[in-house]
Amino acid sequence: MLDTSVIIALETLRPIDEDSLPARQFISVITLAELRAGVLSAGDTETLSRRIRSLDAYSSIPALPADEAAAEHWARLRYRLVESGRRINVNDLWIASIALANDLPVVTQD
Numbered sequence: 001m002l003d004t005s006v007i008i009a010l011e012t013l014r015p016i017d018e019d020s021l022p023a024r025q026f027i028s029v030i031t032l033a034e035l036r037a038g039v040l041s042a043g044d045t046e047t048l049s050r051r052i053r054s055l056d057a058y059s060s061i062p063a064l065p066a067d068e069a070a071a072e073h074w075a076r077l078r079y080r081l082v083e084s085g086r087r088i089n090v091n092d093l094w095i096a097s098i099a100l101a102n103d104l105p106v107v108t109q110d
Contacts, residue, residue: 001064001099003092004031005109008038011054014109021107025061028098030091032063066094069101 002025009016035055042048066074074097081088099106 001026001028001095001102001104001106002031002058002061003095003106003108003110004034006107007031007035007054007058009109011050016109022105026102026104027058027061027063028095029063029065030094030098032059034091064098064102066098067101070094070098073097073100 002021006016006021007027008014010018035051035058039048039051039055042051074093077093077097081093096106
């Protein structure tokens with residue numbers, strides 16, 4: 001599963017080893033929402049155009065939902081993180097949970 005950070009890296013031409021990306025790719029509905037929010041928050045026309053192109057390009061990749069299995073993983077991960085005193089971005093936690101529910105690795109830049 002591609003994390004939003006990978007798509008942003010590709011969009012902004014940040015160095016990334018594209019050969020390391022899986023042949024069969026998925027994103028989560030969370031990444032789709034983050035990409036759409038990025039379009040809405042674009043501060044100038046160049047950024048807006050770039051983000052629309054990314055959204056269009058990645059909209060064809062299957063977006064996996066946050067279903068009951070993902071919710072179960074989310075709850076368990078959240079509990080473990082709280083117990084260990086660690087923090088994580090809520091969206092990153094959802095992306096990881098959706099990946100776990102679908103037995104997929106997460107490809108990320110952060």
